């Protein structure tokens with residue numbers, strides 16, 4: 001067997017070289033002052049410039065979180081189903097708890113109900129069932145809500161904002177802060193879609209590249225942006241009168257607090273808002289620091305929590321293939337592709353170099369390949385993910401670092417070209433489960449193929465088997481009949 005060159009701690013090298021620190025698009029021209037209306041195409045949104053000039057390691061980490069969150073949003077094309085029940089803690093435990101099973105029960109404005117149905121939503125998601133009646137109640141209720149990405153939080157608060165604005169008043173009434181421009185833009189797109197039949201409601205992006213004339217007053221009812229610019233627009237430039245704000249949304253609180261300064265800026269915005277302004281905070285995770293921050297932003301909150309759906313290997317067929325080199329691994333991959341029809345696959349490599357090489361070889365074989373690599377800017381990664389999600393490419397080759405935290409539920413075949421190891425070379429069981437596993441009983445059946453090319457990787461595979469107590473069967477990729485069987 002070949003010696004393990006791949007099992008070096010290349011992850012570290014890649015993480016260090018990550019250019020993801022340049023998360024925000026650096027366009028210093030600043031000339032772009034286009035305002036995007038709710039009914040207009042989002043490509044009219046202004047290009048941002050970096051919010052902080054001197055990025056340090058800590059901020060890189062937060063950018064990484066923001067990038068993960070963005071890529072997850074982009075790769076997903078539907079709701080994450082969950083079997084868990086929501087946990088609710090009401091501000092007033094004696095008041096009745098309403099939950100709805102249909103959007104009709106919410107008595108939405110007809111234009112909004114039309115928008116919701118046009119988005120293909122038939123019924124509220126688990127978190128929306130409880131969160132929506134609370135957010136739409138009169139008088140307005142404050143809310144802290146935590147649930148994993150993809151469970152319908154954004155759609156919920158967008159509906160709340162659109163329901164609360166008065167389109168006859170041409171001044172900002174809802175503020176929504178997001179950790180980065182890209183994330184703000186995603187929320188903006190949801191506002192545009194849901195508000196499609198409500199064109200009187202307008203939206204503007206408070207992000208650094210959007211330069212407005214001094215002294216002007218915004219007419220858009222909804223302002224969405226990053227905390228620094230939002231604060232400037234409320235205080236320094238006075239484009240927004242904070243006293244007229246009815247709804248304040250803080251999205252992705254866990255990502256937000258990872259960036260220095262964002263907490264502070266958000267709190268300063270919150271302090272300028274009237275007492276009766278509805279405060280809403282959303283987060284995918286809820287560690288102590290997020291909770292402390294949430295309590296400072298949201299007084300007298302109702303709290304909704306939805307436990308993350310556990311991932312399982314139960315619905316997954318797992319195999320391993322024995323090889324001697326990366327060339328043999330590639331050949332094995334070609335044999336698999338020759339024998340079974342694979343709609344979409346994600347292939348994980350340990351290093352950027354291997355990923356690049358493999359992507360090249362696969363495309364020479366005629367495959368439509370997408371490559372997600374560490375040196376790409378977040379916007380390039382986003383474009384790759386979107387093309388893959390839309391089926392323009394059938395194979396996505398990526399490295400650990402690049403795809404860390406990305407949910408790949410809809411991909412039916414996952415190939416570990418290199419097994420996941422931590423920086424000490426031990427099996428990374430968590431990453432293995434996250435790459436391969438599926439959630440709950442909704443989880444589709446999946447196929448996972450692990451490439452083993454050394455004694456060390458065999459050892460890692462064995463330890464992964466032991467850890468999950470699930471047998472990984474050997475697959476002989478020279479035997480076409482055998483490969484065909486795995487697809488049945």
Ligand SMILES: Nc1ncnc2c1ncn2[C@@H]1O[C@H](COP(=O)(O)OP(=O)(O)OP(=O)(O)O)[C@@H](O)[C@H]1O
Nearest residue numbers: 077078079121123124125149150151152153154155
């Ligand atoms: N009630 C619903 N019915 C069907 N699909 C829905 C519903 N609510 C939201 N979705 C869709 O599910 C996906 C995830 O929703 P949403 O973005 O609101 O979740 P989220 O919890 O905010 O996750 P993230 O923070 O990653 O965006 C989106 O594609 C959205 O259009």
